[in-house]
Structure formats: C-alpha cells, structure tokens
Amino acid sequence: LATPEKVLRTQMPSYTCQRRTPLNHHNSTLTDALEILARAAFFQSSEVRYLGFTRAVSTLKSLPFKLQSAEEAKDLPWCGGHCKTVIQEILEGGVCREVETIKSNEQYQAMQLLTGIYGVGVRTAERWYQEGIRNLNDLKNTESKLTVEQRTGLQYYKDLQQPVTREEAERVEQLVKDALLRFSPDVQITMTGGFRRGKLEGHDVDFLITHTNESALTGLLENAINWLKSKGLILYYHMKKRKHTSHAVSSLMDGHETYYTICALPSSSSQNTDLEVKPHNFVAAEQMACLKSQISKGWRAVRVDLVVTPHAEYPYALLGWTGSKHFERELRRFSLHEKKMSLNSHGLYDTEKRCYLPAHSEEEIFKHLGLTYISPSDRNA
Ligand code: CTP
Ligand code: MN
C-alpha cells in the first residue's frame, strides 16, 4: 500500500527548480552532515562529488517530512550510493564517522577558516595551506603577499564573520536608497539574495537597481558610490564591468556594472541601550566582545553587492540574483538539458528557435521554461 509519504518520495522531481525548497525543513541533521561532505569536496576541487552531495542536500530540504530510514532514501533523487550510507549511519547511530573525521581534520579546518576571508577562494587557501599557513596570525606575518581585497578582508574579518541581521539589512537598504534617490528620483531598488528568500540573516546584502528609462542608469551607481564614499560609509569596493554578452534586449547596457562593496554601517541608536539593558543574554563571549567593539567605534563592516540592470532585463536579473546558488545552477541546467534554452541574468535564449524570449516578470520566465512558478521563499535549495 502506498502511503502519502511514499507517493511524495517516489514522485519527487529530480531538478531542484521543479519543486519547493522552504527555508525551514525536516531533515537538518542529515543535511548538516551532507553539507560538510559537500564542502570538503569543494575544498578538494572535486566538482562532481560536490554537486552530488549538494543535490542530495537539496532533495532532503524539499522533503515535507522527516526521513525515517535509509530504505526510504532509495526512492529519492540523488540520495543513493555514498549519500545513502551517510543517511543510514546517521539515522541508525546519530553520527556519521566520515563526517566526524572531516570535522576534526586539520586541513579542512584551515580551509574553512581561510576561505572565510573576503577575497580568498579555494585555490588561494589551498596554496597557503601548503605553505604552512593555518590561521589568521600566520597570514598577518606574510601580509606582503596579500591582494588589496584580501588585506581588507583580514582587516574587517570579525565584522564580516558576524551574520548580517534583517534589521541591519534594512538599514543598509535605507542608506543605499538615500544615496541613489539623490541622483535619480525614480530609480527602483530591490533587495535580492537570501533576504528576498526570507532568510533572517545573511553574509551580505544584495541589491538590484533599475530604471524604466535606461539612460537614467548611466553613471548612476558610480555617483551613488562616490557620495557614500564622501560620507565615509564605504570602506572598500571593486567594480566589475559587464562583459560583452550577445543578449536580447539591450546592447546599450553592455559594460554595465556590479559593485562589490564593504560598507561602514552606523550603529543604530537602539543598539547601545540594547547591550546596556541586557548584558547577560545568551550571546557567546566572543560575539559579545565583537558587538561591544562595534558600538564603541559606532559602526560595523557589512558586505553589500549592488547590481545595475536595464529595465528590459530586470526579471531575468531578479531571478538570477535571488538565488540560492544551487537553485540558479539547477534552473540553468534544466533550461539547457530539458528545453534547449540558455538562461542567464540577462535573458533566455531558445537555441532551437534561435531567438530571445522577453519577460515582464519572474512568473513569465517560469512559464517560458514550462515550470510551475516557485516563489522566492521556496528557492532555498
Ligand atoms: N550571484 C551572481 N554573481 C555573482 C555573485 C552572486 O549571480 N558574482 C548570485 C548568486 O548566484 C545568488 C545571488 O547572486 O543567486 C546571491 O548571492 P550571495 O549573496 O552570494 O548568496 P545569498 O543567497 O544571498 O546568501 P547570503 O544570505 O549568505 O548572502
Ligand atoms: Mn547575499
């Protein structure tokens, strides 16, 4: 007899973008473990294993109930083989030996720490590890080798490690809006990334900027950034011009820019009193010290990504910058393999009909792809 759970298990679609993945789910013990295996594979630049574990994680996050046995896992996409063994060990004994071994592995710990620095990717961290670097102090003694970005990352390490809260994200939004509206009253600013998916905290704050009149966008972000800089609110930024892409809607906007910044977010007036009133809350000692230092200096460093998009591409940019990263990767894989269409943050190209498909909303993009619409809060794959 097929229980409703069994039906759900056996009918779960294989692509992440074909199903809902809410923020809160029922299998975090399993996904926490598999995410460590995925990260270890990522550190070893083993793309295939990384993707395998990541797909299993995303399947389990979509499952609307708690998995009871490894036997049940065999019905689920991407949960066989190695993943099934991990699932079985955890469901039967509470822990997986392989995962515990990785967690206590010196190289894994160092890679975790070093890749946590802004501007440091896997390859750099790996090289540093081979050179004997294990922690931030080791790095400070070799400062000459660091790029400007990495030095900045090290300088603001503590602040950037501390998750950005939604309240902080909203204050960043206010700053960004103030700066942009100064130069263009009708500009549209949307918070994207994890916060648009309903996350309560994130590692940065992402914004998408557009205007119905394309020419109003020329130089706009640059002006806003310079204004913020003159107020001492920008600690660091680098800009990436958009590469020339042969896309549908607007060749005018080629060379359009993305700014990756670190802002100095002023402390809110209520923050002071919060700490005075409840000094004995459950914040860990180190985090408390970090908070106190921020209050005494009057600001904290926050990463902020700013993207400009022409209005005609806005739905594609919105879809592309809302994430999650895995959801995006799966959308693109689905488009190409199942629909012979090429999707990116600028547009959707039908390789068989040889044309671009314009869209006025995210819903329309899902329609083009023959997919049921998935709302941002269900894209937490
Ligand atoms: N993104 C992108 N190009 C980049 C960086 C990011 O298209 N150079 C996209 C990612 O694919 C993702 C979105 O921007 O869809 C947000 O990325 P990011 O801020 O890294 O992740 P979040 O999901 O916002 O997670 P967090 O809350 O930790 O910031
Ligand atoms: Mn983000």
Ligand code: MN
């Ligand atoms: Mn980002």
Ligand code: MN
């Ligand atoms: Mn374009």
